[in-house]
Amino acid sequence: MKTRHTQKLVTVALACMVVFMTTNAQAADPLASWNDGAAKQAIVEFVKATTTQGNPQFVPPEARIATFDQDGTLWVEHPMYTQVVYCLERVPALVKTRPELKNKEPFKTVLSGNREAMARLSQDDLMKILVATLTGMSVDDFNAETKKWIAEAKHPRWQRPYTELTYQPMQEVLQYLRANGFKTYIVTGGGQDFVRVYAEQTYGIPPEQVVGTAGGTKYGYDKDGKPFLTKEPKLLLNDNNTGKPEGIHLMIGRRPYAAFGNSTGDQQMLEYTKAGDGARLAMIVLHDDAEREYAYGPAQELPATKVGTFTQALYDEAKKNGWPVISMKNDWRVIFPFDNK
């Protein structure tokens, strides 16, 4: 009886194993939106090397950190950074509370709605608009305003919310890395507070894993004695170029094992990642698909001016250092999540 009982249990256990293994074998390709090629292979081989026990390049789970630039790497950045659109569209509301700005530049130009004049605004003018629309309010008010805007605003080309214009292949990389024990971070030149508002819902990345350009806040009390934080016009971290590894140290305190970017602003993050021991992955997205998205950067039809400054020099450095370049045109079977539907 004992033996028979044991046999039964063994049979059940084996049956379970078969079901489990079959399910796994039939599981969809975690990078199904990628075409086969060097880029996809680099990702799969990196994950295999760093997560296979006994592999000399095995990385313990707690050290598995992967960082992603946002604009142009995880979602569309053309023709204008989403946050800049937000700031420009906030100007009318800002002027209502601060009427003295109405006839002052650069606010006057923004209120005119003249797109050509707005396109000519200098970096200094743009900075004035950013400071005026991103600081001076409470953190709670800012979060509420941003949340409302991001739910309603639409990209001029696709007429869809910006949060739908994420790249499906990169969403798969985020999920694939997380499924393999990596903590995924956004490391963006954009505003940390801005991106945090939608990162969890859009990418599955919680606020504490968003590193971005960050200003100071000031602690105070409202008339009922309730404490709150006000966003101050004081820059703590410019999370671009050398600011990316500096921000990673400040906010994470560990060197990433994998980093993804698309512009010269990501170069130092990629270098810093690759300078670590063992298997490290640094990849760059090349926008070379004018039909399905945009083509800009080295040898592309749009000039690499205001956004996505993927220069020929960065392209050459990537090739020299062996950083795989992701061709949107050739490596991505689909671009957006809605392409699959």
Add this chain to the structure above:
Amino acid sequence: MKTRHTQKLVTVALACMVVFMTTNAQAADPLASWNDGAAKQAIVEFVKATTTQGNPQFVPPEARIATFDQDGTLWVEHPMYTQVVYCLERVPALVKTRPELKNKEPFKTVLSGNREAMARLSQDDLMKILVATLTGMSVDDFNAETKKWIAEAKHPRWQRPYTELTYQPMQEVLQYLRANGFKTYIVTGGGQDFVRVYAEQTYGIPPEQVVGTAGGTKYGYDKDGKPFLTKEPKLLLNDNNTGKPEGIHLMIGRRPYAAFGNSTGDQQMLEYTKAGDGARLAMIVLHDDAEREYAYGPAQELPATKVGTFTQALYDEAKKNGWPVISMKNDWRVIFPFDNK
């Protein structure tokens, strides 16, 4: 046959359940080092309210954030902050590389070894020593030096490494909260980089969950073109008083549901935590056990001067706001992990 097979499976399943339930019932009290009382009860009730599905105060797992001051809350801060000891003990090595400091104050006094003279050093003098010993080197060199020191240094009273002088009851709170889905953070006035070196091994808290007083770093390249970060004498975050909620916003981006402190430097973190909706826990450790640890703060025998400025005013505010005060003497059955052995 089918029925008999099914019966067997049910029997096995039931047996498993019984084993599981018995194990659970016999599981040790997660707060075994706490005496029964209001403090222990407050922690247990908070966890029950925030983690029970259907409870109106239920908090989704991703929002469960708990923050802990370190010095005086998680480990001994008397007679001197561990990091200050580190800085003072680094002075001889510093002077070897920068001999011009040898006859300059305050370094001369530190080199003299005269403890009375050292105790009279001003805050400005102390700051000079901190800046000289905590900045100017690469992040990697700093980490290596700190790691070596913390492994060897001993507390003058117990003659044990500082990392053994953590409070066992607070270690249990950390583990209990984590077992219930909370992410535990250190939010310390101490140096972020310093605490990160040992926090994972000492408290199970990874570097990215240590928020502390933080300076800037500067990205550069060594002679072989390899990038590295240098610690700069530029303060980004003074993580004390109002700096604690400001640092929490910068580094975490969410309001904690629970916060633990022991001094006026923690007051704003506790207020900010309690100002959120739903169940929020704010607790203060009172050092009232001269025999097993130290007694300082309101109505205690040691003056609340250089460390642990738990003032009468803070005590009164805690009582007014209903923040449970943890009496080390009455609420803690044991103080240190080695007391149990």
